[in-house]
Amino acid sequence: MMLPKRLIVGLISLCLVIRCTGGNERCGASIRGACPSAWSQWGDKCYKQLSENLPWAEANQECIKMGSVLVMPQSQEETEYLVKNMIYYFWINCSDLQVEGTWVCQDGTTDVEYRNWRDGEPSNGGGKEDCAVVNPSGDWNDVPCDHPIPTICQRSAPQLHF
Numbered sequence: 001m002m003l004p005k006r007l008i009v010g011l012i013s014l015c016l017v018i019r020c021t022g023g024n025e026r027c028g029a030s031i032r033g034a035c036p037s038a039w040s041q042w043g044d045k046c047y048k049q050l051s052e053n054l055p056w057a058e059a060n061q062e063c064i065k066m067g068s069v070l071v072m073p074q075s076q077e078e079t080e081y082l083v084k085n086m087i088y089y090f091w092i093n094c095s096d097l098q099v100e101g102t103w104v105c106q107d108g109t110t111d112v113e114y115r116n117w118r119d120g121e122p123s124n125g126g127g128k129e130d131c132a133v134v135n136p137s138g139d140w141n142d143v144p145c146d147h148p149i150p151t152i153c154q155r156s157a158p159q160l161h162f
């Protein structure tokens with residue numbers, strides 16, 4: 001039987017509250033909350049695919065408007081989750097728009113070291129490939145930033161503090 005996430009969170013919360021009665025100062029805890037409805041959850045991240053395909057800069061802006069950021073997977077496991085459960089081809093928050101050949105990949109405003117380029121990529125094809133996508137196989141390719149491409153936004157799952 002599948003219990004709704006919110007019920008599970010509620011039950012965990014109730015258990016913590018019961019354990020924490022009696023003035024025990026060490027009972028502080030934080031647990032992971034559920035993602036907002038229409039967002040998918042993996043670990044402590046929530047994801048949502050936008051309804052239309054967008055150029056990279058607009059994809060970034062649309063995610064920010066929703067209180068989120070353009071997705072930036074940081075492991076093979078996270079990439080597999082996205083490819084299998086969301087969509088198999090999407091922008092990531094990775095570009096060399098500032099300095100050709102210097103790729104900046106960011107989770108929000110935090111630089112990410114993880115790279116997963118396909119062999120031979122980034123190729124800067126035609127001298128104008130400055131934005132990165134995840135391919136169906138999970139590896140990355142640089143493509144022109146003005147191509148309309150599926151977009152996934154990410155945000156942190158809410159944390160509940162006690």
Ligand SMILES: [Ca+2]
Pocket residue numbers: 096100101124127128129130131142
């Ligand atoms: Ca480039």
Ligand SMILES: [Ca+2]
Pocket residue numbers: 121122123124125129141142143
């Ligand atoms: Ca390329």
